[in-house]
Amino acid sequence: MSAQRTMTTTINTLMRQLKAILAYVVRSYASSSKPIAQEAKHPEVMVFKNYTPIDLLPFDGNGGPYANFAGHDASRGLAKNSFDGDMLTDPKDSIDKLEDLTTEEWESLREWEQHFGSKYLFLPDELQLKILAQLPIPDLLKATVVCHKWNELVYEGSLWSTINVTPFYKTIPIESILKLIKCSSRFLKTANFRGCIQLTGHGLRTLSEYCPNLQVLIIKDCRGLSAASIAHFLQRANELKVLDVSGLDTMKNSSLTSTSLNKLERLNMSWCRNMTGSGILSMITICTSLRYLKLNGCSQLDDITMSSLGTYLPNLSHLCLAACTSLKDSGLSSFLKNHSAFHLTHLNLSSCAKLTDVSLRNIAIYSTGISHLELAGCVLMTDLGFTFLSPRLRSLVHLDLEDLQHITDITVKTIANHQPHLVRFCLSNCTQISDDGIAHLVLNGICRELQHIELDNCTITDGVLKSIAMYLEQQQSKLTNSSLFTFKPRKINVEVLDCSNITEIGVKEALAKASPMLTIKSFYSFQSEAVSTTHDDEVDNIHRHHSGAQTRRRDPSAGQHHGSGNCIIL
Structure with a gap:
């Protein structure tokens, strides 16, 4: 019995201990059910900064083993395993090309490169090219003297889809131009050498040889080019879409005899004084895809050439013939009759002094899609021609009638009554225009989109400025008081330079009444x-x-x- 009692006591003792342990475990788990919140830490930020050798010149290296190389190109010293001063090059000089290194020295230099590459952060070439691509051309060329690697990357062809020498066209040497052309190779699509007289015939021939995918070429005023080099280039420019050769006396009829410009869409041959009608004819029979043609200053446009322009260029939308002094009504009529009525949208006939009202009638009949019409200096045009044109051609957005001395308020009023889309209207030096015509244009006409009026050297007075200001003030008042925005406010800019009847008081009063809806450009504006x-x-x-x-x-x-x-x- 005593043994059995002893066994029972032992079991009870164990049970109590197990219960105590279980209670402790449960209590511990309950108290630790919520995890301890730890504050999030941002990873350590690494800041990078690029230095040029000149930036590093003040750095002395604290007497370290490479202190001699601070601010200098270390390539030669590492290749020859020498820290001597004569191994260093002046950072302001051109980069050391290392052309005299032996095979063993090149191998030593590569080993050093691998050593530093494993020790320091290294950016892949692709990423470096993306960074370099964001630099403007002057900075990109400066980067070539930083190190050999950057010199190699800067002249990577993928960076040179566009070459634009405009910022330094006067100073860039022909050697640099040739190097850019050669490195860009098949990547080059756009080349702008405008005004660069250093570009020679050899450079243009190199361009045709290395850059077969060129689409845009601007060689305006590049007077170092010969007729033979231009012809050589045009014979191989199969992908060219835009060509500007304006201002080149070396552009002759022979330059266009055997071209392959069947993809050309925009051509500017303004002021090529040695181009004649026969040269233009040989060009347009090939360039049938032209949409933009500029022949300003071509003095030998006859009726046959104009007729061919209309026949061979059905997609032409922009035609500029300013200062073509030989152009007559019959020639323009030949073009308009043979060309599509709706394709032509921009026509510039400024300073074609032989054109008369007959041309206005032909424009109204045969070109009903024109939106931009420039007739400045066509001194033989009168009210009769514009009263015929305006009701039939109602798509005008920009109209320039500067120096038309024979037109009066009749022309202004008929335009005001029939041009709902007109935005810019130039009447400068039209001395027979009065306040009545301009007031009708702004207040009573249907030109609700008119924003800019040029009235320089006209006989208008302060009265017309006051009328315009009162009209704009009333429009603004209606807009302020109306809960429904049924119309948008108008803003008008008026130019009244050299108008002898416009006074300073008149300008100030008009602006005080209608500002900021009215802007006036005048002599008194400059003084104020x-x-x-x-x-x-x-x-x-x-x-x-x-x-x-x-x-x-x-x-x-x-x-x-x-x-x-x-x-x-x-």
């Missing part, structure tokens, strides 16, 4: 701005002298100074 600027500069100087603080210029549109806020400096 000059006086205001001088006064502000004086105030600035006084404040800098006495307190060292800079005075911010007044907002011209603030307060009551409406005149200076909307006057344009000439």
Whole structure:
């Protein structure tokens, strides 16, 4: 019995201990059910900065083993395993080409490159090219002297789909041009050498040899080119779509005899004084895809050439014939009759002094899709021609009638009554235009989209400015008081330079009434701005002298100074 009692006591003791352990475990689990929140830490940021050798010149290396190389190209010293001073090159000189290194020295240099590549962060070539592609051309060329690697990457062809020497066209040497052409190779699509007289016939021949995929070429005013080199290039420019050879006396009829420009869409041959009608004929029979043609200053446009332009160029939408002094009504008529009525949208006939009202009638009949029409200097055109044109050609957006001395308010009113899309209207030096015609144009006509009116050297007075200002003020008032925006507010810019009947008081009163909806460009605008600027500069100087603080210029549109806020400096 005693043994059995002892066994029972032992079992009870064990059970109590197990219960205590279980209770402790349960309590511990319950107290730790919520995980301890740890604050998130951003990974360490690594900041990179690129240095040129010249930037590193002040760095002394703290007496380290490579201190000699600080700010210099270390390639030669590493190749020869020498830290001597004569192994260094001046960082301001061109990069060391290492042409005299032996095979063993090249191998040593590669080993050093591998050593540093494994020790320091290395960007793949693809990423470096993407970074270099964001640089403008002057900075890109400067990067060639940083190191051998960058010199190699900068002249990678994929970076040179466009060559534009405009920022340094006067200073870039022909050697640099040739190197760019050769490295760009098949990647080059656009080349702009405008005004670069260093470009020679050899450069143009190199361009045709290395860059067969070129689509845009601008060689305007490149007077170092010969007729033979231009012809050689055009014979091989199978992919060319845009060509600008304006201003080249070396552009002759022979340059176009055997071209392969069947993909050409835009051509500018303005002021090529040695081009005649026969040369233009040989060109247009090949370039049948032309949409834009500029022949300004071509003095030998006869009726046969104009007729062929209409026949062979059915897709032509932009035609510029300004200052073609030989162009007559019969020649323009031949072109218009043979060309599609709706394709032509832009026509520039400025300074074609032999054109008369007959041409206006032909334009109205045969070209009903024109939106931009420039007739400045066509001095033989009169009210009769425009009263016939305007009701039949109602798509005009831009109309330039500068120097047409024979037109009167009759022309202005008929245009006002029939041109709902007109945005820009030039009547400068039309001395028979009066206040009545301009007031009708703005107040009573249907030209609700008109934004810009040029009236330089006209006989208008302050009255027309006042009428326009009152009209715009009323429109603004209606817009402010109306809960429904049934129309959009108009903004009109008026140019009245050299108008002897326009006074300073008239300009200021008009602007005070209608600003900012009305902008006036006049002689008094220039004076007002000059006086205001001088006064502000004086105030600035006084404040800098006495307190060292800079005075911010007044907002011209603030307060009551409406005149200076909307006057344009000439």
